[in-house]
Every structure is written in C-alpha cells, then in structure tokens.
Amino acid sequence: MRELLAVDNVTAGYGAAVVLEDVTLSLAEGDSLALLGRNGVGKTTLLVTLMGLTRLHRGSLQFAGANLAALSTYARARAGIGWVPQERYMWPSLTIEEHLTSVARPGRWTLAKIYEIFPRLEERRGNFGNQLSGGEQQMLAIARALVVNPRLLLLDEPMEGLAPIIVQDLMKVIRGLVAEGGMAMVIVEQHAKLALSLTRNAIVLDRGRIVHRSPSEALLEDPQTLHRLVAVA
Amino acid sequence: MIANVIGVLFDGVAYGSLLFIIAVGLAVTLGLMNFVNLAHGVFAMVGGYVCVVLMTRAGVPFLATLPVAFVAAAIVGLVLERTLYQHLYRASPLDQVLFTIGVVYMSIAGATYVFGSSQQPVFLPSYLRGQVHVLGVDLGVYRLFLVAVVALLTYALHLLLERTRFGSQVRASVDNPVAAAGLGINVNRVFALTFALGSGLAGLGGGLGIDVLGLDPTFPLKYMVYFLLVVAVGGSGTIKGPLVAAVILGVFDVSGKYFVPQIGGFVIYALMVLLLIVFPAGLYGRRT
Numbered sequence: 001m002r003e004l005l006a007v008d009n010v011t012a013g014y015g016a017a018v019v020l021e022d023v024t025l026s027l028a029e030g031d032s033l034a035l036l037g038r039n040g041v042g043k044t045t046l047l048v049t050l051m052g053l054t055r056l057h058r059g060s061l062q063f064a065g066a067n068l069a070a071l072s073t074y075a076r077a078r079a080g081i082g083w084v085p086q087e088r089y090m091w092p093s094l095t096i097e098e099h100l101t102s103v104a105r106p107g108r109w110t111l112a113k114i115y116e117i118f119p120r121l122e123e124r125r126g127n128f129g130n131q132l133s134g135g136e137q138q139m140l141a142i143a144r145a146l147v148v149n150p151r152l153l154l155l156d157e158p159m160e161g162l163a164p165i166i167v168q169d170l171m172k173v174i175r176g177l178v179a180e181g182g183m184a185m186v187i188v189e190q191h192a193k194l195a196l197s198l199t200r201n202a203i204v205l206d207r208g209r210i211v212h213r214s215p216s217e218a219l220l221e222d223p224q225t226l227h228r229l230v231a232v233a
Numbered sequence: 234m235i236a237n238v239i240g241v242l243f244d245g246v247a248y249g250s251l252l253f254i255i256a257v258g259l260a261v262t263l264g265l266m267n268f269v270n271l272a273h274g275v276f277a278m279v280g281g282y283v284c285v286v287l288m289t290r291a292g293v294p295f296l297a298t299l300p301v302a303f304v305a306a307a308i309v310g311l312v313l314e315r316t317l318y319q320h321l322y323r324a325s326p327l328d329q330v331l332f333t334i335g336v337v338y339m340s341i342a343g344a345t346y347v348f349g350s351s352q353q354p355v356f357l358p359s360y361l362r363g364q365v366h367v368l369g370v371d372l373g374v375y376r377l378f379l380v381a382v383v384a385l386l387t388y389a390l391h392l393l394l395e396r397t398r399f400g401s402q403v404r405a406s407v408d409n410p411v412a413a414a415g416l417g418i419n420v421n422r423v424f425a426l427t428f429a430l431g432s433g434l435a436g437l438g439g440g441l442g443i444d445v446l447g448l449d450p451t452f453p454l455k456y457m458v459y460f461l462l463v464v465a466v467g468g469s470g471t472i473k474g475p476l477v478a479a480v481i482l483g484v485f486d487v488s489g490k491y492f493v494p495q496i497g498g499f500v501i502y503a504l505m506v507l508l509l510i511v512f513p514a515g516l517y518g519r520r521t
Contacts, residue, residue, distance in 0.1 A: 051415050077417035089412030093404040102401035103416040129408075148417050 249483020306436020
C-alpha cells in the first residue's frame, strides 16, 4: 500500500511546552492505527498536531507526499484529513443538516449516504447542535468529518461517555468504514480493546514518546503487555 | 392627536430602520466575531460621503450612488480588517476600544480636512420627497422608502445567514472557529467577508441616512452610542434582536424628543437601562 501519512521525529506541544518528543510513525492508504496510552500521554496532542493546532518544534509531517506542516488547519482538512475531536465541538446555531452541508466536499460521502448509516441524524436533521444527546453528537461529529470526504480520518475518543448500546452502534459503523478500506484511520481510545479490535496496527504512547508498536491483533492477544502499557486488563 | 402620534411612531420606525441597517454589521463583528469595533460608524460616514461626492461632483442620481456607497464601505472595511483589525481579534476589549476610538478620531480629522466641518447636502429625487396621505395620516415618502428598503435588506440578510452555505459557515466559525477550521472552513476568509458585508451595510445606511441623520465629520462619534445601544439591547450575534431593538429605540427616541423635548435623550437612555436590567443578555441572546 502507498504511504499516506509520514510523521518523522516530531517534537510538538503548546507554546513552549513540549508534549510529544521524537514521534515517528507512518500510515498507508486505507490502513488503520490505534493510538493508545494512559491519560495525558499525548494522544490527543498527536492528533491536533496533525491538524496544525499545536506548535511544531521539530520534525516533519508529510501527507500524500506534501508538506503538511506548511498548511493551515483548514487547508489540512481540505487536503483530505477528517477530524473528529474529543470534545465533539458541535455548533449550537447550526442544525444537524447544516453541520453537514456547511463543510461537505465532493466525493462518495454524500448526505444521502451519511443518512443511510446514521438514520437517527436524518430523523433529527432540523435539530440544533445543542439539542442532541451525547450519542447523537458523536454520530454527527463522525458524519461531519466523513462529508469532508477525507483520505485519513482522525477519531479522538469516539466512544467516550456513551451508553453501551450507542458504543455498539458506533463500533459497527467504524468497523464498516475500516472494512471499506478506502480511507485510512487513526483512533485514539481509552477503551484499548475496542480500538485494537477495530484496527490493523497499534502504537502506545507514554510521556509523549512511542513506547510500543505492534499489529493490533498481537497486542490484543497479549493481555500482560497491554496491561503494563495502558493499565487495562 | 392620534394622527400626530401615528406620524411620530412612523418616523420612529423609519429612524430605527436606519439605525438597524447601520448597526447590524456591528452586531456581527461584536456579537459573532467578538470584536469591539467602536469605529463602525466610520463605515457609515464613508458611505455617506461617497454618496455626497457622487451626487455633487459627478451628478450621479441619489439612488445610483447607494450601491457604490455599499461597495466603497465594504472595500474600506475589508482593507482595514485585513491590514489592521485582524491583528486585534485576540487583544483585550480595552485594547480594541482604544484602537477603534483612535480610528474614529483619525477619520473625523481626515473627513474634516477633505470635506470641511459643515453638514453635507443630499439631493433626493422628486418622487422621494413630500408626503403621502394614508388613512388620515401624513407619512413622509422618503421615510416609507427607508422602511421598505430596510425590510428588503433584512430579509435578504436573513436568507444569506440562515439559508446559504456561506451563512452556515459564518455561524459555524463563530460558534467554534477551531472546529470550523478543522473541518475545512477558511475562517479568516469568512470573517473578512462578513466584516466587509457589515461595513458595506453601514455604508449603505450612511448614504440612506444623510437626509435623516445628517452627515458631517463627527458622524461616527455622534452616533456611536446609538449603534452600541442597538446591539447591546438587541443582543449581539443575531439579526432579529438588533432589528427589534433598533425599532424600539427609534420609536422611543423620536417620541421622547417630540413629546418631551425638554428632557432630551433621557427617554432613550432610561429605556436602555431598563431593558438591560430586564434582559441582561439583550432581547435575543445568541444560541449557546
């Protein structure tokens, strides 16, 4: 598979504060990666660094052969990176449908296809962003990133705070996205086993550095290592 | 007596309509972009002088000067936003106030230097002068024209902000600019265009308002508080709020000055205090 994302010796953080140190990873077209680690180790910082929302102190970021670091945040999204932020960031003055149409770009992810996989959003298309349940917000956050028609989808804690039944539904959707293979994906998730079950490869961060890399399946089958790395049995 | 009251009320509505069309841009920059732009009246003054210059020096008919006033003020707004204002978006409100007050005084000095300190004339076409008799009440034709134009503009603005992709992008950029940029919206461009639109509307209002508000170099300072009142009372970040506030304030200001002229501006400021106590976030706060 052709390389899509290359993160090379990246040191980044907020202002002068360094959070990530010498992070190197790569991702091929259509590939999937779980980004694991305890709280505060830099998982979200890595995603927002890809979105250009941190200060890049050192290293390089390449996306589809282009220098990602030279692009502003909106240009990175237009270049093909879909972002599902941890905070979901709903827009209170926009309806569900406006959330989608305001950012939609040409591609296979159309409004009709979104409503096909998230029928609940179609039912509530006229509701505003501040009138949605946590599960609906998460569905909308994912849907909104999909209509950008990205080549790489960044999912930051997509299951956080959701009821088990909603988690099941979202797992099904994300599994379907991975299976389609047309889009690469990076998932940050506290529920390590969920993330590992969805992805092909895994990386574990600790204090801003990568401390483990392996196929997701191998880590899933090694509970001792998984427990040691992310304190999950 | 009743006809008199209706006439005054109508004048108040026309006056409020003018305040609205000038101040609606301030509602956008203050409420949506969180920028305290006390120099908003400068754009109205630019529009007014453009109209005057075109009418008096080039013989352009009044109505034909209005689109030019809109475009000229929008361009001035866009240039100022790109070169100066955008550097202060993250500055403290005090810095923004000081900066924009500086712009106001610079514009007053500049306009005085170029046009002198006297009031400027406006030459309304004959069909916009005089009065019409409606249901026993004499109504000024120009004021009827003002109300109609503002009603049309308000509807167009509503459609733009509520029914178009650009409008959705404006609202998304205001609700959460980080998320908007992260989803591919060029927030800087959206804000620049929005600023230009607000400036253009102020310029149009400045041209339309020469006959009612007058035009001299102190215009931005004289009406600054009125524009701020419209936004503070109406609630920033909406169209409906400033519209309702402008009409209420226009009616009370005109009525106060007509029926109890000896207390001057007391009525409108007392009303402002009352409304802000009862509606601290304005008549229509923004959705959060």
